[in-house]
Amino acid sequence: MRAAHITQYGDPEEALALVHVERPEPGPGEVRVDVEAVALNHLDVFARKGHPEDEGAFPKRSGCDIAGVVGSVGDGADTDWLDEAVVVYPGVSCGDCEFCERGEQTMCHEYEIIGEDRPGGLAESVVVPEACLEQKPDSLNFVTAAAVPVTFTTAWRMIVGAGQLRPAEKALILGASGGVGNAALQIAERLGATTYATTSSERKADRVREWADEVIDYTETPHDEAVLALTDGRGVDLVAEHVGEETWQESIDSLAMGGRMVVCGATSGADPDIDIRSIYQRHRQIRGAPMGNRAQFRDVLSLVARGELEPQIDRVLPLDRIAEGHRAIEDRAVFGKVVLRP
Ligand SMILES: NC(=O)c1ccc[n+]([C@@H]2O[C@H](COP(=O)([O-])OP(=O)(O)OC[C@H]3O[C@@H](n4cnc5c(N)ncnc54)[C@H](OP(=O)(O)O)[C@@H]3O)[C@@H](O)[C@H]2O)c1
Numbered sequence: 001m002r003a004a005h006i007t008q009y010g011d012p013e014e015a016l017a018l019v020h021v022e023r024p025e026p027g028p029g030e031v032r033v034d035v036e037a038v039a040l041n042h043l044d045v046f047a048r049k050g051h052p053e054d055e056g057a058f059p060k061r062s063g064c065d066i067a068g069v070v071g072s073v074g075d076g077a078d079t080d081w082l083d084e085a086v087v088v089y090p091g092v093s094c095g096d097c098e099f100c101e102r103g104e105q106t107m108c109h110e111y112e113i114i115g116e117d118r119p120g121g122l123a124e125s126v127v128v129p130e131a132c133l134e135q136k137p138d139s140l141n142f143v144t145a146a147a148v149p150v151t152f153t154t155a156w157r158m159i160v161g162a163g164q165l166r167p168a169e170k171a172l173i174l175g176a177s178g179g180v181g182n183a184a185l186q187i188a189e190r191l192g193a194t195t196y197a198t199t200s201s202e203r204k205a206d207r208v209r210e211w212a213d214e215v216i217d218y219t220e221t222p223h224d225e226a227v228l229a230l231t232d233g234r235g236v237d238l239v240a241e242h243v244g245e246e247t248w249q250e251s252i253d254s255l256a257m258g259g260r261m262v263v264c265g266a267t268s269g270a271d272p273d274i275d276i277r278s279i280y281q282r283h284r285q286i287r288g289a290p291m292g293n294r295a296q297f298r299d300v301l302s303l304v305a306r307g308e309l310e311p312q313i314d315r316v317l318p319l320d321r322i323a324e325g326h327r328a329i330e331d332r333a334v335f336g337k338v339v340l341r342p
């Protein structure tokens with residue numbers, strides 16, 4: 001089968017290779033999903049460029065967001081899955097530790113991500129645990145279904161789970177043109193909160209206005225200044241942060257007294273230079289919010305299936321144009337998701 005491998009760190013054109021490998025067969029408790037669509041995330045870019053937490057063993061295959069059809073089931077897996085259209089929850093966990101029992105799969109000490117710790121979906125087929133399968137809602141095509149798992153499940157934890165945003169509150173969403181940012185903005189808007197969103201160009205701002213009450217072009221005004229001006233100096237109740245060291249202090253300074261900042265990523269780097277007094281003196285809280293749990297994935301998938309939330313698909317590409325997808329994400333030339341069709 002064809003697969004897209006990362007063979008070294010570097011630019012997309014050098015580091016990515018289309019290869020032919022043997023089609024994998026599922027072991028006990030596993031299934032083989034024949035991939036119809038797989039969405040890229042910033043994580044795919046990190047895997048190619050190198051990341052402090054990356055082990056750098058090559059070749060490797062990313063691709064966390066998978067939708068497809070079950071082509072084969074291993075021993076012990078339910079044969080009813082055969083030929084079913086599915087979406088894959090990307091988290092794999094032990095299933096019986098204290099965190100798994102609580103339903104918090106991403107807290108499990110054995111937690112792994114398909115497409116990061118295990119071979120991902122950038123191939124014609126991928127083997128995944130049966131436990132990760134979710135029926136693809138009939139109302140969603142494969143491309144839209146593949147755009148849901150990582151971004152919407154993470155955004156759901158940020159806004160609803162860890163963030164506990166309420167309709168009467170104000171929320172600031174960073175990078176609202178990106179995968180996680182746009183999902184978070186849609187969820188905050190759907191909840192009825194007043195939404196402030198940052199982006200970097202007029203073209204992106206036009207699209208972001210569909211869900212944001214106020215759009216901030218941070219290339220013109222630092223976002224904390226803009227937020228304070230827009231809220232009569234009060235600030236917002238919640239900030240959804242994923243940009244990292246470039247924006248942390250401004251994001252903290254955008255918070256109202258007692259406000260919460262939820263964090264799922266650090267695209268620009270993870271070592272911010274911050275004033276910790278700006279946290280405790282104002283009763284502010286910073287909460288970690290990595291990808292949501294299985295129940296949160298189901299909740300958000302069903303809202304997308306009902307059309308309440310709508311993944312934004314920037315472009316759909318064949319697997320052999322994967323470098324173009326990586327390049328577009330790295331250059332911040334996308335709005336929403338890049339989806340590949342192996
Ligand atoms: N922990 C988890 O489970 C988890 C899950 C999902 C994502 N994440 C993390 O969340 C972050 C966002 O992921 P994503 O897939 O949504 O990325 P993405 O689609 O590439 O979006 C990132 C957005 O951030 C904005 N941005 C602002 N400053 C930036 C900078 N210095 N470099 C790059 N982008 C910048 C860009 O929009 P503008 O140009 O308009 O500002 C861009 O659209 C990543 O760090 C990712 O690893 C973590």
Ligand SMILES: [Zn+2]
Pocket residue numbers: 093094095096097098099100108109110
């Ligand atoms: Zn566990």
